[in-house]
Amino acid sequence: MNQPTILIVDDEEAARLGMRRALKQYEAAEAGSVEEARFLIAQYRPQLILLDNNLPGTSGMEFLHELAGQDNAPQVVMITAHGTERTAVEAIKAGAYDYLAKPFELDELRLVVKNALEARGLRAENARLKEELAAIKGSGELLGASEGMQKVYDLIAKVAATDITVLIRGESGTGKELVARAIHDKSAGRRQGQFVAMNCAAMPSELIESELFGHEKGSFTGAANQRKGKFEAADGGTIFLDEIGDMSLTTQAKLLRVLEERKIERLGSSHSIPVDVRVISATNVDLEKAVEDGKFRADLYYRLRVVQINLPPLRDRASDIPMLALHFLKGYATKYSLQCTGIHPSSLARLTAYSWPGNIRELRNVIERSAVLADGATLQPNDLPEEINTTAKPAEQPVIIGDGDILAIPYLDDFREARKAFERAYIERCLIETNGNVTRAAEKVGMHRQSLQQKLKDLGLTRRYVVSEEELDEAGSA
Ligand SMILES: Nc1ncnc2c1ncn2[C@@H]1O[C@H](COP(=O)(O)OP(=O)(O)OP(=O)(O)O)[C@@H](O)[C@H]1O
Ligand SMILES: [Mg+2]
Numbered sequence: 001m002n003q004p005t006i007l008i009v010d011d012e013e014a015a016r017l018g019m020r021r022a023l024k025q026y027e028a029a030e031a032g033s034v035e036e037a038r039f040l041i042a043q044y045r046p047q048l049i050l051l052d053n054n055l056p057g058t059s060g061m062e063f064l065h066e067l068a069g070q071d072n073a074p075q076v077v078m079i080t081a082h083g084t085e086r087t088a089v090e091a092i093k094a095g096a097y098d099y100l101a102k103p104f105e106l107d108e109l110r111l112v113v114k115n116a117l118e119a120r121g122l123r124a125e126n127a128r129l130k131e132e133l134a135a136i137k138g139s140g141e142l143l144g145a146s147e148g149m150q151k152v153y154d155l156i157a158k159v160a161a162t163d164i165t166v167l168i169r170g171e172s173g174t175g176k177e178l179v180a181r182a183i184h185d186k187s188a189g190r191r192q193g194q195f196v197a198m199n200c201a202a203m204p205s206e207l208i209e210s211e212l213f214g215h216e217k218g219s220f221t222g223a224a225n226q227r228k229g230k231f232e233a234a235d236g237g238t239i240f241l242d243e244i245g246d247m248s249l250t251t252q253a254k255l256l257r258v259l260e261e262r263k264i265e266r267l268g269s270s271h272s273i274p275v276d277v278r279v280i281s282a283t284n285v286d287l288e289k290a291v292e293d294g295k296f297r298a299d300l301y302y303r304l305r306v307v308q309i310n311l312p313p314l315r316d317r318a319s320d321i322p323m324l325a326l327h328f329l330k331g332y333a334t335k336y337s338l339q340c341t342g343i344h345p346s347s348l349a350r351l352t353a354y355s356w357p358g359n360i361r362e363l364r365n366v367i368e369r370s371a372v373l374a375d376g377a378t379l380q381p382n383d384l385p386e387e388i389n390t391t392a393k394p395a396e397q398p399v400i401i402g403d404g405d406i407l408a409i410p411y412l413d414d415f416r417e418a419r420k421a422f423e424r425a426y427i428e429r430c431l432i433e434t435n436g437n438v439t440r441a442a443e444k445v446g447m448h449r450q451s452l453q454q455k456l457k458d459l460g461l462t463r464r465y466v467v468s469e470e471e472l473d474e475a476g477s478a
Helices: 013-022 034-044 060-068 085-093 106-135 147-160 176-186 205-213 249-261 287-292 298-304 314-336 345-353 359-373 386-390 415-433 438-445 449-459 469-477
Strands: 006-009 028-031 048-052 075-080 098-101 137-139 166-169 195-199 238-242 263-265 272-274 278-283 307-310
Touching: 006 013, 006 034, 013 028, 013 106, 028 034, 034 048, 034 060, 048 060, 048 106, 060 075, 060 085, 075 085, 075 106, 085 098, 098 106, 098 438, 106 438, 147 176, 147 307, 147 314, 166 176, 176 195, 176 238, 176 278, 195 205, 205 249, 205 263, 249 263, 249 298, 287 298, 314 345, 314 359, 345 386, 415 438, 415 449, 438 449
Parallel strands: 006 028, 006 048, 048 075, 075 098, 166 278, 166 307, 195 238, 238 278
Antiparallel strands: 263 272
16 A cells, blocks of 8 residues: 555544545545554554544544644544534644534535645645755855855855955845854864954944054043954954945055054054954945045955955845745744744745845844734734735735735726625635635635635635635535
8 A cells, every 4th residue: 555645533434435435536544443543643644634533442532632742743634423513613722624524525525635635735845944944054054045145155165264355245134244254163273263343334433443453551532541452352363344334544544554464553552463364344335436436445445355245135035035034933933932933825925025125134023023923823924014015026915914904905996896806805814814724714704615615716716725626626516
């Protein structure tokens, strides 16, 4: 026998046979009791269990609770006796994907099975992304498997082996500081020395110079004691000069000399001290233009950019977004003990479509805020901030924004078309909440499942929430 996808657990042989026939396109195994089921699950790892509640010995419900505590447990559809709605509710609460009340139609069974297996596939996909994420750690804490990032990793590896001066460029939040640290951490010799960062923005020259080069006691007002500068602290290691474009021309002149002579002089001293430091600088301003405008020295510019690493903006490497989003979500879920540990595929689609002007820093903040505020176990589109829902690409233009409201329904002149648009938004909204579970959605909106299925078909939503048109046709004609 091939690996069974489905395990049918029922003590009545006729019932098992009926289900098996209806599901003949799947590989299925049968068990007459929980004891037997345990054995078959351990052996075959089926993806779905059709579990009758009424079993001799251990009941289906008890077994469901047992499974709920296990890693990678199969999806469960509970089969309950007619008129035992409370058991069904209890089963869903205990983690069953859905339930079927006896007697049920065979096409009902097929639909539930298809949906459950599809949902299981999504869960597996999320798990796979998480594993991939752990495996594709590019360079230190740097993440991303896109082509753009692969180029960055290659450059990091090449320059790390040398003492070459590196200029890192990229928009705000693209990871410039992280890349600088990665270069330091990968430098065999310099790793033992210190990585010293200095932000050159928004600080008077005198202070920057004293920070960089140190000063002697009394060298300027406020210099009460002798002090070593960052270049000395980074001796044998790396100095990272962030926002280099904001440095004043006088400080630029001093820095240039240090780079040429590999010696520093503390402020107020004429004694020069040799330093062995690798210089990495970073900027998000247009340095070429600053040179043209006379705000940045051309000679310093050439000296700093011996090798240049350009960090691509996040929107140009959108394929990295799911991985990064899950990485940040995992981190915050642990940090704040959150329930929310997964991301719904529709949310991923929206995150991927957004333009991220603040790049990875913005993504991290969005995930933190959304995860903390989310109610469910997966981040739903309506958990995301409005700007992400409203600026997503037209193809993915969402219908749902805000707290539970349905907004952004297009205005249409034709009344019937407008009503369809509303129905589509309304039903889609409900299905997102039930994770695509048609049975639960039907209950929620007070419709019969069959009618909701027909609605889905009429509204063209079947491809997303029911597996295929054939399936529906089959369900309709059975
Ligand atoms: N490739 C990446 N993988 C994982 N996290 C990243 C990556 N790039 C950046 N980050 C995270 O994004 C945030 C911003 O990164 P960083 O501070 O290095 O950006 P920056 O380019 O220096 O930004 P700014 O120009 O605003 O100073 C940090 O929290 C960093 O850890
Ligand atoms: Mg920075």
